[in-house]
Amino acid sequence: MNRIPVTALTGFLGAGKTTLLNRILREQHGRRYAVIVNEYGELGIDGGLVVGAEDEVVELNNGCVCCKVRGDLIRVVSGLIKRKGGFDGILIEMSGLADPAPVVQTFFFDDAIRQRTRLDSVICVADALHLQARLADSREAAEQLAQADTVLLNKTDLVDATGLASVEAAIRGFNPTAELLHSVRCAVPLAALLDRGAFDLKRLHLDSSPDNANEPPRDERPFRHISVSLGRHSHGIDCVSLHVEKPLERSRFLSWLQQLVVEQGQDLLRAKGIVDLAGSDRRFVFQGVHMTMDTDFDRPWGVDEVRDSRLVFIGRNLDRRGLRESIGHCKTDS
Template sequence: MIAAINPTDDRTTVPVTVLTGYLGAGKTTLLNRILTYEHGKKVAVIVNEFGEVGIDNQLVVDADEEIFEMNNGCICCTVRGDLIRIIGNLMKRRDKFDHLVIETTGLADPAPVIQTFFMDDEVQTQARLDAVVTVVDARHIQQHWEADEAAEQIAFADVILLNKTDLVTAAELEELEQRIRGMNAIARIHRTRDAQIEMDALLGVNAFDLNNALQIDPEFLSETAHEHDETVGSIALVESGELDGAKLNAWLGELLREHGPDIFRMKGILNIAGEDNRFVFQGVHMLFDGRQDRPWKASEPRKNELVFIGRNLEQMNLADSFRACLVQIS
């Protein structure tokens, strides 16, 4: 059901960065840079490892930051309760940190971590997802395209570090970036060596929050933007006109019931008939979060902008079925 959801006050919630990437991409190197960088933030860290013996925690630099380790398997539905519990315990020491970083194991699908910030009411009042940052190994990613986790980590990302660029040729790098762009056309891509990047590109970027206007690369809306040879990709829809709220509800419900597992991310700004405010939404698989945003400005066109990232999107007939939700002008 589409309804206005009061957004949590950003001043009282802790911004969270989910750090992901396939094995050996450079996540721990980036985490150490975050912990040692003079950015003026106090950072708490949750490190998740696969297996009974934790290694990453031992590799993280000795710092004043709070570091918690979850080593009972990939962060998924079976241990989501642990993640919720750790976040709850962290919030008891809210005055000791300004930002939370969750590093997932290289074998993890980041979706369950993201879903935690949708599913648990208490977490929603205490923390907000700032961005999903994915580190991609430019040298070795070619060996992992068949792994679902590698594709999903890219598809879920708000920020992508194309790392180890010094180990590939310029032509290989360009080809790789184009392939990544075909899988996720809205993520910000940074080419890095040894995970060197300015922290203002990672922390406090508000990339997952649609309180700000949805930013879409104009080239993304070109016809060629939808051409790719992988099952994971992204599609943008831009339509003028007003939406029938009831039809939109029915369409989204049917879409999530039939294709929810294949829809990794969706986000958008909508013009609902009879509403003076923009409606913003974002979803992860079967979960959907929407709310009224600021009023439409007199100078801006009232249009609908949506982005879907997932698998086999071309088979979902998204454009035609969405247009069917528009109010028909007689």
């Protein structure tokens, strides 16, 4: 059974989430989507479409469905996936003041939903004009950005080239792994946003670490560590990237990862990794949100592929030195 892809849509108040959803709900794209608005108050899709009753479902003339959640998200999703005809995808718009993690974790923890759906990606719509101000004064804006796989930088027509470069740098500081797209009034092809497979371990990709001209030769440095400094308005969020060039001993590494989740899971906003485990000819991949960690053995390493381990952690209160030292103990003795 093909599982329905679910896209979580986040972003601070006024960024343009509703504008994006309006496009999906109105456009004759030939696909059938269910749009869930996961917040209290009247539905802000547009003035002519207000859902009054709790969990009421509205059929739209382009084949899409819109509903509002005021209670149990699991119950609403369970009802939608049982509807005749099925859907090409489910989109969930979260409150502009909400941490997306609880919604994301729903699709990992509930077995029935996980059998019928798959979390596809987390998209953060960001206001190019006001994002930096929101990052300076809002913990929620920082969390939304840090947990995204795709950042749709909207309202780019309201800033000049210098301002655009500055806000892009701020985004990269909080989340260097997310794909960054530009838009005006969220005018971006839906294919660029949907069915991305960002939570599919088989499609996980991490760029190689940046070149470091001043580092020792390859054979003299067992691993490399990069940290992004975010400044005084970071709300304590850091991105720590680890690059280990020697194979990792399986039991040591799995224990290390488990201990990290247990001890720092509440502070881990996102985690991703492609790992070379000693004795295995397949890549070990993982990614997670907070206490939720999905792991699997992926495809075999390519014949000409460099076998190394690349891990990225985004979160609060990360012990950068401790992570560097402790993962070093996971290397094989040889």
